[in-house]
Amino acid sequence: MIQTIYSYEKRPELSELLTGTEEYYKLKSKITEYFHEKLIAGTYTNLGQDTVYFKPTGELIGLSIYNEFIIDSYFGTSHPFQNLDMLRLRNHDKHVLDFYHWEFKKEQLILTEFVRDTMFYNNEWVGMDDFVLTDKQIRLRLVKRE
Numbered sequence: 001m002i003q004t005i006y007s008y009e010k011r012p013e014l015s016e017l018l019t020g021t022e023e024y025y026k027l028k029s030k031i032t033e034y035f036h037e038k039l040i041a042g043t044y045t046n047l048g049q050d051t052v053y054f055k056p057t058g059e060l061i062g063l064s065i066y067n068e069f070i071i072d073s074y075f076g077t078s079h080p081f082q083n084l085d086m087l088r089l090r091n092h093d094k095h096v097l098d099f100y101h102w103e104f105k106k107e108q109l110i111l112t113e114f115v116r117d118t119m120f121y122n123n124e125w126v127g128m129d130d131f132v133l134t135d136k137q138i139r140l141r142l143v144k145r146e
Contacts (some may be wrong), residue, residue: 031073032058037146040071040087040102044109044140056146063138065091071102080130081114101133104142111138 014034037056044052052062060069072086087102089111100111114131 028073028075031075032071035071035073036069040069040109041146042142043144043146044142046138046140051143052140054146060089063089063140065094065096066098067091067093082130082132084133086114087111099131100138107142109140109142111140112136 033056036054036058040054041056042054044054046052046063050062052060054060054069058068058070060066066089068090070088070090072081072088081099081101084101085103087100088097089100090097099114101114103110103112113134113136115134117128117130117132118125119128120126
């Protein structure tokens with residue numbers, strides 16, 4: 001039998017995530033901000049060598065019509081994205097919201113589009129609650145972390 005030993009340690013550098021977060025949504029927003037800053041924020045280039053900026057605040061500059069990104073902080077019990085890491089790309093003014101799986105491979109951030117899964121029911125295609133990956137990808141090369 002293999003034994004797993006867990007050790008717990010106090011992480012003072014993360015105390016700001018819990019300070020003043022008595023409410024669920026305040027904690028969720030602080031975790032999301034932390035993920036933005038530590039995981040995604042930075043300067044990237046796309047294949048055409050255009051510069052793309054993911055700001056720690058969630059602002060997005062230089063990527064198609066999108067002007068905002070929101071990383072999934074995994075709060076809640078609904079997981080329609082197959083338990084894959086998910087990033088929302090949005091333009092609130094133009095009512096555009098798209099979902100992408102994100103992953104890093106070496107110095108590349110690879111975004112793969114999610115679309116709503118469908119099934120054929122009563123002679124028509126009906127959207128389901130879950131999402132599946134497509135072949136559409138956005139590949140960005142990390143130039144500098146924020």
